[in-house]
Amino acid sequence: MSTSSKRHVVIVGNGMVGHHLVEQLIESGALAQMDVTVFGEERHRAYDRVHLSEYFSGRDAEALALCDADYYANHGVTFNSREAVTSIDRAAKTLTTERGDYPYDQLVLATGSYPFVPPIPGNDRDGCLVYRTLDDLDAIREAAQRAATGVVVGGGLLGLEAANALRGLNLETAVVEFASRLMPMQVDAEGGELLREKIEALGVQVLTERATARIEDGDASRHRMVFQDGKVLEADLIVFSAGIRPRDQLARSCGLDVGERGGVVINDQCQTSDPDILAIGEVALWSESIFGLVAPGYQMAKTALSTLTGGDAAFAGADMSTKLKLLGVDVGSIGDAHGNQNPGARMFRYLDPLTQVYRKMVVTSDGKKLLGAMLVGDNSAYDTLLQYYANGIELPKEPASLILPQSGAAPTLGPDALPATAMICSCHNVTKASICSAIETGASNLGAVKSDTRASTGCGGCASLLKSVVDHELTARGVEVDTSLCEHFAYTRQALYDIVRVEGIKTFSELIEKHGAPGAHHLGCDICKPAVGSILASCFNEPITDAAHIPLQDTNDTFMANMQKNGTYSVVPRIAGGEITPEKLVVLGQVAQKYDLYTKITGGQRIDLFGARLEDLPDIWGELIDAGFETGHAYGKSLRTVKSCVGSTWCRYGVQDSVGMAIKLENRYKGLRAPHKIKFGVSGCTRECAEAQSKDIGIIATENGWNLYVCGNGGMRPRHAELFATDLDDEALYRTIDRFLMFYVRTADRLQRTSVWRENLDGGLEYLKEVILDDSLGMGEELERQMQTVVDNYQCEWAGAISDPDKLKRFRSYVNNARPDPAIIMTSERGQRRPA
Amino acid sequence: MTATAMKHSSFTHEGQQASQKLCRKADLVAFSGVAAWLETPKGPRQIALFYLPGYPRELYAIDHHDPFSNANVIAHGIVGDIKGAAVVASPLYKQHFRLEDGQCVEDDSVTLCTWRAEFKGDAVWIVG
Numbered sequence: 001m002s003t004s005s006k007r008h009v010v011i012v013g014n015g016m017v018g019h020h021l022v023e024q025l026i027e028s029g030a031l032a033q034m035d036v037t038v039f040g041e042e043r044h045r046a047y048d049r050v051h052l053s054e055y056f057s058g059r060d061a062e063a064l065a066l067c068d069a070d071y072y073a074n075h076g077v078t079f080n081s082r083e084a085v086t087s088i089d090r091a092a093k094t095l096t097t098e099r100g101d102y103p104y105d106q107l108v109l110a111t112g113s114y115p116f117v118p119p120i121p122g123n124d125r126d127g128c129l130v131y132r133t134l135d136d137l138d139a140i141r142e143a144a145q146r147a148a149t150g151v152v153v154g155g156g157l158l159g160l161e162a163a164n165a166l167r168g169l170n171l172e173t174a175v176v177e178f179a180s181r182l183m184p185m186q187v188d189a190e191g192g193e194l195l196r197e198k199i200e201a202l203g204v205q206v207l208t209e210r211a212t213a214r215i216e217d218g219d220a221s222r223h224r225m226v227f228q229d230g231k232v233l234e235a236d237l238i239v240f241s242a243g244i245r246p247r248d249q250l251a252r253s254c255g256l257d258v259g260e261r262g263g264v265v266i267n268d269q270c271q272t273s274d275p276d277i278l279a280i281g282e283v284a285l286w287s288e289s290i291f292g293l294v295a296p297g298y299q300m301a302k303t304a305l306s307t308l309t310g311g312d313a314a315f316a317g318a319d320m321s322t323k324l325k326l327l328g329v330d331v332g333s334i335g336d337a338h339g340n341q342n343p344g345a346r347m348f349r350y351l352d353p354l355t356q357v358y359r360k361m362v363v364t365s366d367g368k369k370l371l372g373a374m375l376v377g378d379n380s381a382y383d384t385l386l387q388y389y390a391n392g393i394e395l396p397k398e399p400a401s402l403i404l405p406q407s408g409a410a411p412t413l414g415p416d417a418l419p420a421t422a423m424i425c426s427c428h429n430v431t432k433a434s435i436c437s438a439i440e441t442g443a444s445n446l447g448a449v450k451s452d453t454r455a456s457t458g459c460g461g462c463a464s465l466l467k468s469v470v471d472h473e474l475t476a477r478g479v480e481v482d483t484s485l486c487e488h489f490a491y492t493r494q495a496l497y498d499i500v501r502v503e504g505i506k507t508f509s510e511l512i513e514k515h516g517a518p519g520a521h522h523l524g525c526d527i528c529k530p531a532v533g534s535i536l537a538s539c540f541n542e543p544i545t546d547a548a549h550i551p552l553q554d555t556n557d558t559f560m561a562n563m564q565k566n567g568t569y570s571v572v573p574r575i576a577g578g579e580i581t582p583e584k585l586v587v588l589g590q591v592a593q594k595y596d597l598y599t600k601i602t603g604g605q606r607i608d609l610f611g612a613r614l615e616d617l618p619d620i621w622g623e624l625i626d627a628g629f630e631t632g633h634a635y636g637k638s639l640r641t642v643k644s645c646v647g648s649t650w651c652r653y654g655v656q657d658s659v660g661m662a663i664k665l666e667n668r669y670k671g672l673r674a675p676h677k678i679k680f681g682v683s684g685c686t687r688e689c690a691e692a693q694s695k696d697i698g699i700i701a702t703e704n705g706w707n708l709y710v711c712g713n714g715g716m717r718p719r720h721a722e723l724f725a726t727d728l729d730d731e732a733l734y735r736t737i738d739r740f741l742m743f744y745v746r747t748a749d750r751l752q753r754t755s756v757w758r759e760n761l762d763g764g765l766e767y768l769k770e771v772i773l774d775d776s777l778g779m780g781e782e783l784e785r786q787m788q789t790v791v792d793n794y795q796c797e798w799a800g801a802i803s804d805p806d807k808l809k810r811f812r813s814y815v816n817n818a819r820p821d822p823a824i825i826m827t828s829e830r831g832q833r834r835p836a
Numbered sequence: 837m838t839a840t841a842m843k844h845s846s847f848t849h850e851g852q853q854a855s856q857k858l859c860r861k862a863d864l865v866a867f868s869g870v871a872a873w874l875e876t877p878k879g880p881r882q883i884a885l886f887y888l889p890g891y892p893r894e895l896y897a898i899d900h901h902d903p904f905s906n907a908n909v910i911a912h913g914i915v916g917d918i919k920g921a922a923v924v925a926s927p928l929y930k931q932h933f934r935l936e937d938g939q940c941v942e943d944d945s946v947t948l949c950t951w952r953a954e955f956k957g958d959a960v961w962i963v964g
Contacts, residue, residue: 523888525916526925551867554914555927563927567907815863817873821908
């Protein structure tokens with residue numbers, strides 16, 4: 001341990017709440033007064049347990065992690081993973097792990113909870129598992145490989161998540177619940193019945209009012225569950241998810257007060273019966289309640305921060321309202337959803353058996369305030385109802401209108417109706433007032449508000465509410481959200497795109513003539529000209545070297561090469577999929593030697609030749625084209641490369657020919673002009689050697705075809721691509737990518753990569769899936785057709801240029817003298833030429 | 837800051853070199869730029885010629901040298917207008933320079949040299 005004189009604060013447990021406390025300590029500057037040591041028994045650092053089920057749909061442990069691997073170390077926090085604390089000696093103020101003893105001055109228990117496994121004979125058989133940690137999920141995935149059927153014991157929130165996981169692992173799935181309905185805590189009998197119908201429609205068997213008596217060897221399957229009524233159910237895999245229990249053993253064995261049914265008793269300052277030991281999260285029992293949600297846990301972490309730093313903040317309980325999507329079914333619960341905590345409460349109910357929607361409101365006897373609400377099948381009313389409830393806003397004259405179907409959009413509570421104290425983001429405790437103050441102090445858009453306040457960076461459930469509040473507040477302050485492209489066009493890029501397509505406009509001059517901003521001069525500028533050039537290219541794909549298009553292009557597009565800092569250019573021929581014959585490799589070497597070009601392998605599996613003079617470009621390209629090369633569009637806002645691993649042809653792990661697919665894709669989409677550059681990756685197996693998940697389009701081979709990931713990015717702000725569609729055959733893959741790319745080309749802002757576009761897309765990934773996979777806008781075929789036009793009209797721009805003397809004239813460095821630019825001075829380094 | 841002092845003549849290098857023919861009209865690129873060598877008493881100098889056919893002023897001559905990147909690249913920038921003034925954007929770091937007087941829009945202290953360019957028949961001339 002450190003020998004400094006600072007206090008030793010030890011945090012036992014590295015779940016979401018324990019991690020939140022560490023973050024709070026770091027951000028508040030409290031580390032100046034204390035040395036912090038964290039013990040976590042798992043091998044993973046803190047991860048997002050709320051989204052645990054996504055572990056089976058493409059997010060790995062790294063993607064679920066709540067911070068970077070070196071976050072703790074960079075801030076001087078000691079993190080001991082895989083080290084469980086076994087006892088605490090309060091008198092000596094030390095704790096013991098399997099590795100040794102450690103002193104503490106203050107200690108925080110954040111040990112969370114464990115899954116309750118009912119005491120059923122046979123519950124410890126091989127293949128009887130729980131659903132709580134990443135290791136549990138690994139064990140389930142492992143066991144599922146040898147299983148055809150699976151049962152989840154427990155029909156609550158976590159049980160249904162576990163059932164979804166088993167379904168995702170292609171098991172025939174059943175849920176067994178002791179109570180008379182699913183999710184008995186959140187929904188009533190009507191809601192439960194609806195939930196059952198919806199879940200059964202997904203092919204999941206639902207058995208309620210079943211108590212398991214024992215588990216024994218099965219006939220057809222590995223296990224047989226025998227119920228108390230004598231009925232039986234066989235399955236190969238059993239997952240217990242029958243509730244959670246606080247992990248209070250450490251507290252019990254060192255004599256801290258615990259509740260009758262478990263949980264470490266804490267006061268409003270989160271202190272246990274020993275004031276130097278605090279407890280937060282699901283292990284803590286406050287006012288005889290355990291809070292099994294992340295938001296109250298975060299509140300406790302903030303309270304603990306205050307207690308540790310001498311403040312007097314008090315935990316005052318927390319709202320347990322919650323909004324979930326389980327097995328694709330919306331379930332929402334607000335306040336006193338059952339109406340059994342408020343004598344005299346009245347209820348409104350709406351049940352639509354056809355669309356399978358159920359909504360219930362619990363209101364005060366005078367009908368003026370909302371006490372609680374319950375939603376099944378459709379959560380669209382949740383945000384509005386929650387605001388009525390949480391802020392005690394008086395209900396409209398006819399409260400039923402809030403849950404009755406509307407001919408138009410659902411009624412929402414305008415952001416201006418919210419009081420300043422309205423809680424917008426409960427994960428990070430952000431009120432409307434704190435959003436306003438972030439705006440007052442300079443945050444001028446949604447992104448800035450999010451990074452200043454952290455609103456909507458937890459569970460994300462408040463995203464749309466946050467956006468409407470920010471938009472409203474910005475507008476109220478006279479910040480006009482000006483979406484004009486530039487002073488020449490009072491349109492967004494998307495609007496200009498539509499104009500060009502609808503009116504068939506083929507030149508910049510025609511477009512600015514007809515649709516330029518009133519009074520604007522008609523020259524355009526370096527914002528609108530390349531943007532329009534790109535739109536025209538993606539609609540009609542005429543050569544950018546045509547006279548009408550030349551003035552629109554950035555210099556890189558004009559000269560079809562990348563200008564470097566000394567005014568010379570670099571040349572990147574296409575090497576589709578990174579596959580190149582030795583003969584072509586030799587040609588690249590010869591050309592580089594002849595023109596004395598600095599040569600480097602790029603990150604996209606190509607070869608970049610630097611230092612070419614403008615006047616040499618046509619000769620260089622003449623030689624490259626003779627050898628069979630074509631332009632690589634490294635200069636364009638267009639498809640760059642499709643990176644691939646070597647795939648099943650050579651690799652013993654490969655399951656598909658990733659190189660072959662990469663070449664097909666690169667040849668299909670080469671030359672497509674887009675709002676920004678586009679990169680692909682294709683991996684031949686899940687080992688993902690092509691790093692496809694960091695690309696705009698990532699493709700990973702499966703036994704049955706291809707999994708498609710979209711909107712990833714490397715670079716300055718890395719973003720994991722999201723799983724978009726699974727097990728596609730070749731044709732379906734092309735079709736999906738055709739639609740996806742064209743939709744991006746149509747709707748993105750200029751210079752907006754797919755990752756940023758996706759983050760700004762209203763409706764997010766779900767919306768994108770609806771448009772592309774379900775064709776919800778009915779434009780799928782049109783998008784495919786448009787892509788086919790671009791594909792059919794592809795021509796190598798360089799081949800076109802060197803066969804046209806007029807176009808070649810453009811590559812003279814000077815129009816009146818062949819004298820080379822004396823300012824280009826080169827020196828030698830590591831055997832190659834570079835700018836001096 | 838020198839540009840505003842040039843009210844009567846915006847050509848910062850008028851008279852410092854003999855009139856000379858640089859190239860033909862066909863060497864220019866409409867609504868874009870080309871580079872050319874200009875002979876001056878101090879030796880050869882690189883200039884950029886911009887051609888805006890149909891505009892009240894069709895021809896501009898301005899430094900080809902970009903003071904921000906120290907590279908000779910101005911002729912390869914995109915031509916446009918900002919608040920009505922014709923400009924070129926440096927292709928490297930994107931500063932804008934007014935074609936009329938060379939003034940950098942983003943930085944008052946930077947001005948490019950400009951010359952008077954004219955068509956004489958089919959020929960492009962810099963007038964000394």
